[in-house]
Amino acid sequence: MNKSFYRLDWIIIALYIALVGYGLINIYSTNYNENSSLFNFGIPVGKQFLFFIVSILVAVIILITKAKVFERFASIFYLISILSLIGLFIFGKKISGATSWYAFGGVGLQPSEFVKVTTALAVSKILSEIQFNLKKIKSLFQIGFVIVLPMILIILQPDPGTALVFVGFFFVLFREGLNVIFLLTIIGLIFFFILALIAPIPFIITSIITLLISMYFFSKKLNKKTSLLPYLLVIFLSCGYVSSVDYIFNTVFEQRHRDRINIILGKELDTQGIGYNINQSKIAIGSGGWDGKGFLQGTQTKGDFVPQQHTDYIFSTIGEEWGFYGSSIVVVAFCFLIIRILYKTENLKNKFARTYGHSLAAILFLHFFINIGMSLGLVPTIGIPLPFISYGGSSLLAFSCLLFIFLNLDANRLNE
């Protein structure tokens, strides 16, 4: 500790404690009854508090650990966590349709939460190796394998929502030099996917062809050497993709996924079945007004209208009871946290630490975007927690590890 202790980013730590505390308040309210107390470990708020204390202990251990340890043992942590994912298929406990849990006595542990930490370490380790080069196909496959392996194992549980978070590593790779083609491809894929679902396909294809051909002639005027081939290739691929979206949507996706997407796109109006959660969440948040209904006063929250309100939909409690002020402060806090991490990261000379910081920011961003977006009815229902705030021991512990490892790396930035 010694000197590096003083270099700890206390602002981030304060933000961390504030977010967890805010989470505790809202979990308390969501499951409020006359027995509610922080020290009643049989109920969500008590359990969360317990995990908070455990998280603090773990955080202290992380902070007194030498920074080098994380880099050196990254592969081992990764392997252990992958094994724990595989072990789920043998020893795991099935809870609401997914085998994502180990049960130790009364406490459940969700390895997929911790895999985020180890994958972040592993990705950072690989990217910081000297011979690694993102321009090489071999390197791409290597890093791709490290990221996709846990994703596949998690999808098999099945818990596609958590798996989706690993897409966040794309930002890390891009930051470290991944070809811009990948970014354009991904944006194109998502854009055309949504477009193909809301607009008639012949219309899209005609637009693509017209647009690209005119782009070709435009660039030809500027530069006589422009080749037609890449344009034709893009036209061919995008038209093929657009035409197959329907097929993908209807055969690869399951009905519930289709419904979730359709509801967000406004193609289906459903407030009872699959759209119930989103609708109730919107009502809860929308009824908050400027300053909310007050602590423990949320009628939607008390009436238990929003399912999974203390876990994935915790933001609706915040919106209802604390109103616009109380919920926008969460949005601001997350933006500030992510940007501060990114800012600190850019100042790190050590590539491992920098990549790790970026992974942390990317994972936080994905959770923030998907979770709050879902509560606000902007993103299809994907069940992942809001970091530090949602109820869930594994999630809180894993995010604490994720954050405090970064704080350790950051505090030791001069000890190279």
Place this chain on the structure above:
Amino acid sequence: MRKSLLAVLTLIIGVVFIARLLQLQVLSTSYQKLSDNNAILAISEYPERGFIYDRNGKLLVANQAAYDIMIIPENVIPFDTLAFCTLVNIPKKTLINNLKKARRFSKRLPSVVVNQISKETYARLQEQMWKYEGFFIQKKSLRDYQINFGANILGYVSEVNDNDIKKEEYYQPGELIGRQGIEKSYEKELRGEKGKRFLQKDRFNRIIGVYKNKSFDIDPKVAKDIQLTLDATLQEYGEFLMQNKRGGIVAIEPSSGEILALISTPSYNPNLLVGRDRTNNYRKLAQDTLAKPLFDRGLQALYPPGSPFKTLNALVALQEGVITPETKFKCNEGHYYARGAFMKCHCRKGSQNNLLKGIYNSCNTFFANTYKRIIEKHETPEKGLNQWNEHLKSFGLGNYLGYDLSIGKKGFIPNAAYYDQWYSKGGWKAATIISNAIGQGEVLTTPIQLANFTAAIANRGHYYTPHFLRSVSGDSIPRKFVRKNTSIDPKHFEVVIDGMHKVVEKGTARVARIKGIEVCGKTGTAENFTKINGVRTQLTDHSIFVAFAPKDDPKIAIAVFIENGYWGGRWAAPIASLMIEKYINGEIIRSWLEKRMADGNISSEYEKPYSGKPFKINE
């Protein structure tokens, strides 16, 4: 760009989220309502409707409990419909229909499946309620009439309709409102003020407790009981005497304007308009366009007043100074009031009548001449007529009286403008409108107006606005019903009253004499016409009598009107006399008269115009 991509994305998403929060929470207000509908159940609590008492404290209207069977469709599990139908005694088809309707209305909200089951059914059902998941019973309060008369005064309550809700925000669908009579006039007092309880619901629509510690709850305000000026005994007795006769009786206490009885026959039992059969019964009553049981003849029926009107003409003439009590007119079984126009009279040839005699002999000639003098007092008949009109209006004629029931008719007292319209200006004179002298012609009054001017005569020149309300929950009412003076000097009344006394003592209404009570009255017989197949046809005259008693300390003023009862002394006078006797003495000595009146049936008169056969009148 690579370095800042994530940071920029974060900022963009942050701004989008805050904008969305602003839209959901601040700009759109619909979510607040949705949330309230979702999670808050507002239940109205109704105070028990106020009781109605008569002037002697006799309870007239109370409440009874009725029970509605309600369901919440999503909680209903399949049950033995046949057993249920036998239990509550409804056809299976109705039950299935109602269940369907309830489901269509809402799966989560309660609907009525069977309404207003009796106490007995309720008791039986309660033992078996456990068999019927999703069913529950809602208690409702219905009116319970302790009496089977007075329906026209009491009115009734029924569910509010869309109009009522539009008119007054207080009401919500399914609530009750006073529809007629006292129930309508004193709706606010009788209903009290409903309260509100707010309950918190969960997503299964289950109640999980009170909302915000009851801080939003409103306690219901207790309804008030009302005491009427009505004398239930007299009212009942009047309806008893009036059976099988159409007409109205209005009895007023002259010293206060309190209405003692308001009888309109045919009437109906107020209990018919309560409970499950209300709608059916109401339809039957409303569809009876011949007997018109819902038509309050005491307040709404317009008749020519006939001879009782002569007393008013006498008073006007005295006030205008065109006659004195000594003024005499000669009568030869009538007189020519204009060339070739003869008005008949009952007086013997060569009679010389002064005012007193004119009244108790009901001399047409005397009053025609008197009326002529009133009209001709001024240079033009217009001025004379309008003067006369003003005097009569001061007796409450030709306009609403301002009593506390919501129905009525203005009646009609013609003025110069009216005749100008008919005959063109200057085209008429006293002789043209001479029928007004004897209460025929264009003059129209309602029975309550007759009773009211009789009370004004009894009071020697003033009256109080007739009314039904005596006190509200024991508090006496503010003097809303004020004293009104007529335009006639009190000194002119004595001679007219003497005349009216003589009418009973030795005139046309000797049958109305009561031992020990000095009754003053005036009979009347009013010609009337109807249209049969478009032909104006005369029907048997109406029988009219106005009276007050005792002469020097009037306790009751009364007007009796019997449609097609022929002449005043035949039905109206005896009935009025019996009413007076009943009210003042409390018992009837002349049981022979009572029997004759109660048993009297003139239904045949009412059938004549509809029989399709030729008929005779006044037989």
